[in-house]
Amino acid sequence: MxxxxxxxxDYWKENTRSLKNQGLVVAGKQDxxxxxxxxxxxxxxx
Numbered sequence: 001m002x003x004x005x006x007x008x009x010d011y012w013k014e015n016t017r018s019l020k021n022q023g024l025v026v027a028g029k030q031d032x033x034x035x036x037x038x039x040x041x042x043x044x045x046x
Contacts, residue, residue, distance in 0.1 A: 001025075002034040
């Protein structure tokens, strides 16, 4: 999932994407979580 913070304590800062995503997971709304694209398993190949 995406984060807009750094460090574990920052995940709880108000009005952040990090906190919203955590709340969505806890509320069972995983389909609404903003996800990062998966890493490219073969660098240099798209």
